[in-house]
Amino acid sequence: MPLVVQKYGGTSVGDADRIRAVADHVARTRRAGAEVIVVVSAMGKTTDDLIRLAGEVSSVQPPREYDMLVSSGERISTALLCMALAELGVLASSFTGSQAGIVTDTDHTKAKIVDIRAGRLTEALQAGKVPVVAGFQGVSTERDVTTLGRGASDLTAVALAAVLGADVCEIYTDVTGVFSADPRVVPDAHKLSRVSFEEMLEIAAAGGRVLHLRSAEFARNHNVPLQVRSSFTWEPGTWIVEEDTSMEQAVVTAVIHDTSQAKVTVGGVPDKPGIAARLFRSLADVSVNVDDIVQNASVHGTTDISFTVPRTDLKTAVEVAGRLVEDLGADDVTSDEDVAKVSVIGAGMKSHPGVTATMFETLAEEGINIDLISTSTIRISCIVRMEDVERAVRALHRAFELA
């Protein structure tokens, strides 16, 4: 009997009706002859509401307590979904991250999975039950409740699929799949029926919100067959697949933009070994996720180092960099929140060197100034002004003929 892991995001279980719709789909999947493990997020904006409440209560939020707080929303949705399944005659049992055997390190709010002891889930499957697992959370080696970072319910699903050898991991969300650009910005963006893991990783890293970055990485590393689908239309979604080198590849697959980042620049840094290492080690020590890093060529023995971070980490990043300015012998730290990133992504780019030029020409024709540039073998990203980013996405989508 095939084993399917289905993950439902917050909008998919947003109210009582949605939970019943999900239960119905799980029941149909069972009737079609599959074993099912379900992973759920917290209902709708529950987690945001809890975070806001925490802000009202205290300006000091110890990470261990933050995790205890925000992990409660998923418990609620697991229990409610099990009740809805019970009404349909489907045996189901809810499991917290801890009960599901998801063991993590002790890095609260951003914990990493170190082990999965899925004995209780396999027992439930053997008893003919549907295990319903609380996403986004685990239990630390110190026996405390941990969370895996915002959006990491996908990771729970992918990790369970890997460990239990699932035949497919279906990520249900409020969009019907991965698009060539955000359809809210580019109305004629089209749904991709397949996208390679490599591309998906770059799409996620570039800010495409469909799939959580660490989840895509994990799925790739563990060969988990992955499909992103809509729980509102139930139509076939986008498969995330191993790259098929026998086929002709699109030069550019998608244009992705991200408005959640901010830019930090450390100016006048002495051009000598070890400086960047100290800066980024200090940022890593306080768990700031640095995205792009750009260092300009050295002029007169000093250089500037710019990097982007999630806007939520900006305050911490500026503080850490500020403390280091004197130590490093640098001039100053500046930051800019009014920026956005636009990226073009495509596995075919590896054998088509003209893409970079086309991208820069397109932005130049639109009169859009480029602030930073970073590239990988299958992605080119530019930091532009926030007010230019949607125009940039539309122009690039046209230029690479993605409509």
Next chain:
Amino acid sequence: MPLVVQKYGGTSVGDADRIRAVADHVARTRRAGAEVIVVVSAMGKTTDDLIRLAGEVSSVQPPREYDMLVSSGERISTALLCMALAELGVLASSFTGSQAGIVTDTDHTKAKIVDIRAGRLTEALQAGKVPVVAGFQGVSTERDVTTLGRGASDLTAVALAAVLGADVCEIYTDVTGVFSADPRVVPDAHKLSRVSFEEMLEIAAAGGRVLHLRSAEFARNHNVPLQVRSSFTWEPGTWIVEEDTSMEQAVVTAVIHDTSQAKVTVGGVPDKPGIAARLFRSLADVSVNVDDIVQNASVHGTTDISFTVPRTDLKTAVEVAGRLVEDLGADDVTSDEDVAKVSVIGAGMKSHPGVTATMFETLAEEGINIDLISTSTIRISCIVRMEDVERAVRALHRAFELA
């Protein structure tokens, strides 16, 4: 250093301001030189909201899933209180029932504590922290989340106080103590500075909502010094003490009423051995809490058995009794939701036999009909019509000169 267990009910942690006020009181208790363990309920109506949501999702609510659902509210308040304490510079750690080592049987929604393994709490105390424990919940011997029944956060507090040898267990609520009658019904009711465990048990059993019945029993059996206090005024409350036989005792201490019960009557029951046993065993098997039981004298070889149950258990009780009617050879089952109970309680009653007569005379003078009567050595209870109960309380409070 004295050890104080403080329990805060739902209204005491009802919003961000209330949580900060509680944190402030905990910090003051610490500064006064005591070690503190805190037990909290869910904020305000959180648990009621979750139960309503479950009703919207499904008519079938497996008890295991119900417990997973309703236990989440306490997690939220523990984490928020720890954050508020952190802002005041007080080290604190939240603990779920499971993390606090509260091991229960597997009788979901009404689980009984079978063991307390408080190692993590004593470690936290030794590390100079305030453990903040989620009330009302534990982990079963099957490693599932259980709850101890509505209102059982008091039980969590009392049980921890007993196991850890606390010097006092303070139950903070929205009233300032135990009163001679409900002040909303009897404006000149007065606060009792001390009440014996025996009286407190009868007050709780009679429907006095100040302290949870099983908690009062547990406190008595384990000699836990208990005080009921207000978290709104912080004024001294009511001590629950061992009966002091050297003192002259009030004949009647309090008049308590309860409007949460319903009455079931099984009519025309053959008057032979084993009938009552079968009926009440069947009710116990489905965890219906039967309160008063009255069996009238046998007439023509048959009798009527009446009993009261919490109104929430009425449907189940009527179904169970109905199934037994044929088996038992009884006539029928009738039920009445429009009833209420009024009780007079007093340790001095043991040596003052006139109390019963005074009670019945008082009700008769008010023209209030008595439906059922039950008594203990220090309590007399009458079931009356719902619309008569407040008048009965006021008349009895006057008659026994409690103002």
